[in-house]
Amino acid sequence: MALLTYKDARPWARSIRDEVGDGAMPPWHADPKHGRFANDRSLSPADKETLTKWANGGAPEGDPQDLPPAPAFTDGWTIGAPDLVLSMPEPYTVPADGFVEYEYIEIPTNLKEDRWVQAFEVRPGNRAVVHHVIATARAPQPERRPSAFRMGAEMSVPPGQTGGPAETEGQQRPKGLSRYPRPRAIGASIGGFAPGTAAHVYAPGTALLLRAGSAIVLQMHYTTSGSQQIDQSRIGLKFAPAPPIEELRIVALANGKLRIPPGDPDYSLSAEMTTTAAVTLRQILPHTHLRGKSWEYAAVYPDGRREVILSVPKYDFNWQTSYVFAEPLKMPKGTKIIAVAHYDNSAANKANPDPRKEVLWGDQTWEEMMFTSFVYSIDGVTPGAVITAAPGGGSR
Template sequence: MRAGVVFASSLAAAVVGAAGLIATPAAAPQRAGAPRAVTYTRDVAPILNRHCVDCHRPGEIAPMSLTTYAEARPWAKSIRAAVATRVMPPWYADPAHGEFANNPRLADAEIATLTTWVDAGAPEGDRRDLPTSPIAAGGWTLGTPDRVVAMTAPAQVPASGPRIIADYAIEPLTFEADTYVSAIEVLPSNRTVTHHAIVNVKDAAGTRRIGGFQPGGATTIYAPGYVRLIPKGATLALNMHYNPKGTPQQDTTKIGLTLARGPVQKVVLTAMSGSRALDIPPGAANYEAVGTPYVFTADSHIVSLLPRMNERGKDFRYTLVAPDGRAVVLLSVPRFNPDWQPSYVLKTPIAAPKGTRLETVAHWDNSAANRHNPDPSQRIGFGPEIMNGYFDYTVDADVPTRTAAVR
């Protein structure tokens, strides 16, 4: 799942729907003596589309693309091994803490289908059975958005030099009324140099994050009735982080907004527990920082967690501490992967009553042993490294009476 935020309800429906597609010959009653053949087009492609192609497609982090039969066929035996051992799909949250709606883990029946297919010689099947590609026209993964705002001019990224972190001008979009948004997708045109992007909403009340792009998380969608609010008179701003990659490059990032339809139940807010007091010595293999706790000022529910660090990030943990001191770990990412930073969507939103503290702690590996580390000889402060323990939440008292206006 590419989605940054998917709630249990919608995801469970998707999984149930998906399970219906999978009839493994092993489980199916044998008709006329011969089991139905498992084919790529009918049985395997839907599984790869659902669980693998987010990463296994051009421009993404996996080494090979698995979007067509021609691409997947040579990898059949590796696929069997990778899914049987559950090495793939990778998932970075420690299973000891929390249950997440967007955990891409395969069902046993799906593993059986893939194994049976490979054992049978990985047949293609009838091309008319092919499911539609999950990658929509124009590259949008959430379907065509209602509003698209692009950079007014391409960002120029030189061949070399320091990373670029800057705001870029986007086409003006005036919000003449409070606007509820059900999905936000950020689409860079050039992922080679795009490290991440942040979409902020700006108004008299300040600047707040409402969406973003980071490897593994380009979209933010909500369950029906869960929306983002772009207040009347607000504007959007786009902050980009580019890394030069050896040749001059350009990028034109677009922001796609899907307007909410139907009644509004809850407005989703983003806040963070993090730290700017980072001073990581050269070569330090386990530098620790503790985030400033976020204290809930009203009864709330946490819906998702998005730990953000850069190349030296090693691990990240969120703990919810009740006023009486009881603590529960919400998310632990013991082997943080800077190339894959999804939002971890809680299967069930977690209550954070007034006075509850959300605490974070993270570590960085600035040693040469960290394969992501561009330069272990540098002393690293805030900027090159970050500790942003983002999380999305809703306020219980939020009144579910508004209706989203589509205009």
């Protein structure tokens, strides 16, 4: 429904009061006690009170003279006109039922020179079946990029695109349709689309590197919907006019060893990583599936100080938010980041597809993940730098 005019909003007054009153709307899931975020959509207590009073007072129209101008919404790309639009080379047919493995669709960029990605957006071709898209950029020549994290020992899983093993021991997984299997190299992540998130606009002076001649690999997660559907998704990129001051990098933290017992109302799992250089942490995107219940991230600084940097007490799979720090966090070398996820595999979790199942890591929504994507920059490293000597290890 639209809430643009009085006429639009009036019939929803009671529902608005209830949704706003219990914090379900506007959707925002970070605990305000920890951290401040640039993309915080929540309302101030005063705004909440105004809406509640209005609804309880019979939702009057008020004086039309006082009406502020209607907000202008962008039609089309929310990042503005992209400098480059890349489309899946051909339409993909999603069958009516069954399930589809992640498909990996390659698009050449034909870029003649290196570019800096300032904004990124996925336009799903068919929202009924496009569940998520993760775009990576594979440079024509493999190269070692500086890295700034050492992963914790518990994470000794072969890191697949989504951080976990393709198949956990003891997991007998049926195979879904697969027309475009994962290529040997997919490159570094440049952005994605998931329920609740489609566009990424990075702060001025910060951008992601896209090498000349790169190929974009789109990891497509299609979900069947009961009728055959066609999709041809696109991505839009806006480039920074000049090299940034800070190069953005994306690192994934995951623990693929999850094994959630049937019916367990509060299974928890942690993962940690430690900085091997001074970094500036800019964004955190927590990701679990339908049994995900809450997330908490703490930083333990080299001087022993511990700080909760993000808490998502009521994680909601339908609202996958990348939490953008209003003031990016400075983390000296030797800072540990500890992520803890909780899961509810009981029948009390209304979103639970099957509380009788033991749940292991897997790509599909009825399986689980313990995955976080962080956007950061390494302090004092020239944007575009390549490692020529001593290794750092890890992903970019």
